[in-house]
Amino acid sequence: MTSLLILIVVVLLGIAVWQLTKIFDLTQISVPGEASDASEIANERDNNVNGYLMFGFLAFLYILTIYSIAKWGHFPLLTNAASEHGETVDNLMIISLVVIFAVQLLTQTLLHWFAFASRGIAGRKAFYFADNDRLEFMWTIIPVIVLSGLILYGLYGWTNIMFVDEDEDVMYVEIYAKQFGWEARYAGEDNVLGKANVRFIEGVNTMGVDMSDPNAADDIAVSELHLPVGKKVVLRIRSQDVLHSVYLPHFRAQMNAVPGMVTQFAFTPTITTSEMREKPSVIEDVYNINAIRSKESAERIAKGEEGLDPYEFNYVILCNKICGASHYNMQMRVVVESEKEFNNWLKDQKTLKTTIAANSDNTDANVHVDEAGFVVPENVTVDSTAVVAQVIK
Ligand SMILES: [Cu+2]
Numbered sequence: 001m002t003s004l005l006i007l008i009v010v011v012l013l014g015i016a017v018w019q020l021t022k023i024f025d026l027t028q029i030s031v032p033g034e035a036s037d038a039s040e041i042a043n044e045r046d047n048n049v050n051g052y053l054m055f056g057f058l059a060f061l062y063i064l065t066i067y068s069i070a071k072w073g074h075f076p077l078l079t080n081a082a083s084e085h086g087e088t089v090d091n092l093m094i095i096s097l098v099v100i101f102a103v104q105l106l107t108q109t110l111l112h113w114f115a116f117a118s119r120g121i122a123g124r125k126a127f128y129f130a131d132n133d134r135l136e137f138m139w140t141i142i143p144v145i146v147l148s149g150l151i152l153y154g155l156y157g158w159t160n161i162m163f164v165d166e167d168e169d170v171m172y173v174e175i176y177a178k179q180f181g182w183e184a185r186y187a188g189e190d191n192v193l194g195k196a197n198v199r200f201i202e203g204v205n206t207m208g209v210d211m212s213d214p215n216a217a218d219d220i221a222v223s224e225l226h227l228p229v230g231k232k233v234v235l236r237i238r239s240q241d242v243l244h245s246v247y248l249p250h251f252r253a254q255m256n257a258v259p260g261m262v263t264q265f266a267f268t269p270t271i272t273t274s275e276m277r278e279k280p281s282v283i284e285d286v287y288n289i290n291a292i293r294s295k296e297s298a299e300r301i302a303k304g305e306e307g308l309d310p311y312e313f314n315y316v317i318l319c320n321k322i323c324g325a326s327h328y329n330m331q332m333r334v335v336v337e338s339e340k341e342f343n344n345w346l347k348d349q350k351t352l353k354t355t356i357a358a359n360s361d362n363t364d365a366n367v368h369v370d371e372a373g374f375v376v377p378e379n380v381t382v383d384s385t386a387v388v389a390q391v392i393k
Helices: 002-027 042-072 086-115 133-160 273-277 280-302 340-345 352-360 384-392
Strands: 171-178 183-185 220-222 225-228 233-240 243-248 253-257 263-267 315-319 331-337 368-369 374-378
Touching: 002 220, 042 086, 086 263, 133 233, 133 263, 171 225, 171 243, 171 352, 225 340, 233 243, 243 384, 253 263, 273 331, 340 368
Parallel strands: 171 233, 225 331
Antiparallel strands: 171 183, 183 220, 233 263, 243 253, 243 315, 315 331, 368 374
8 A cells, every 4th residue: 555655646746847948948049040958959069079979988887887896806715616616607697797797898889989989070971771691790709609518518517416326325404494403303213214294393303304104213403514634425405484595605505495495405515614714714714704793793782782793604505595584694504514524413413213212202292202202293284374364564
């Protein structure tokens, strides 16, 4: 309703301005026989001014672009990729940027130069031709070759990234997305994730793992993702409610989390968290962030609020689909460490089965444990309308 009112006001304002300009035009009476600036036909001076203004605009465009690149053109996602395939993605990005910049520099310069060179001059007539096959051929074939090259390189990179050899020694980890947070599940010793479905969500079994599936017995649910460096990990991605997107910027990895299906992305981390913290560019970023943060912290303390802790570099999973009100805050910390550190950490994590059993001891009415020790949810109904309402609101 408010938007409709705003729209009506904007339309009425437009009509008012239009009427005012008409009145203004009517008041500009020109005396017959006298040269008047109010003439609607452009004279030599108008044409020259417009011709030079085109150059002025071109200069403005590039001075602004080059100044922006020099001042803010720090591209943290074009270097320091922390995964094996990351370099391919970065190269594709850099090549695309260079090609786009070169092509637009050439075309914009030509466009503005032609506008200047062909400006109206008294007595000069425009040269007209209906078509020119050679020109048509050139501006068709050159983009075709350049774009095919880029697309083929992209496809080659993508198939290489997405291909997982069946014999390869990989680690399976499930990433579970929901409004608004992430959970992860390790496949355990058997390296097979137990089946899961949203209908099994109950109590501590927040990912809806089917505990009657024997493969689920050793699955480990965590809220922080740890990965051993140099080991290929296959992320199996599910969503509880709406579309989310698993985005691991430092590893150049992204895949949608789609309700009702399992998507996957495989990558090999190559740099541990502590190695990344030592990189000069990361140290500089952290320093800059903390300079802003300490200012903010001082302001908070002055107001009697709690101060902020200093920022420390960490890999993260972010959500890259606008999935609702708290989308911006959907993140999970990722720790890349040596295989030994990873194994020690994993050893300390409890299996989902143990956690559920410990909780069901407190007699949860809807859950019982069968003879094999598996927790079986009874009459679990999931109110999916509640989630939809939240999205619409
Ligand atoms: Cu999300």
